[in-house]
Amino acid sequence: MRGHRNDLLLAAAVLALAAAVWLFFSRPGGDGAWAVVTVDGAEVGRYALDEDRTVTIGETDYNVLEISGGRAAVVEASCADHTCVRTGWISREGETIVCLPHRLMVRIQGASGGPDAVAR
Ligand SMILES: [Zn+2]
Incomplete structure (x- = not known):
């Protein structure tokens, strides 16, 4: 189970990045109306x-x-x-x-x- 905690941190970082990208692209010009x-x-x-x-x-x-x-x-x-x-x-x-x-x-x-x- 070593490294499990790091995997969680990595997953959180990836999620945060995905959210940031999503926010960026959902601004007007993306889905924004x-x-x-x-x-x-x-x-x-x-x-x-x-x-x-x-x-x-x-x-x-x-x-x-x-x-x-x-x-x-x-x-x-x-x-x-x-x-x-x-x-x-x-x-x-x-x-x-x-x-x-x-x-x-x-x-x-x-x-x-x-x-x-x-x-x-
Ligand atoms: Zn009117």
Whole structure:
């Protein structure tokens, strides 16, 4: 049983390295997807779906974009129709949330294709 402890240490080191590599490659560009926000067709921001956060876009006319658990949604908005809020959560490549009154659009970009993404 000599060397057993060293094997464990080695295994732990390999696991830690694998985790580090995985974290590195799962950043945007790998599996990472973005929520791209445009207003009037101009990009105003892009947020990685793997980082939970809440962003307020605009001031008087605002949309609150929430990113949580790899999904994005407009959870609050000052627009009249609230279509953007009712759209709910999006997470797949090409899905969009549109706020017509604010000319705002949130689009998912770079998501790895699941079964639903094939039939586009
Ligand atoms: Zn809206």
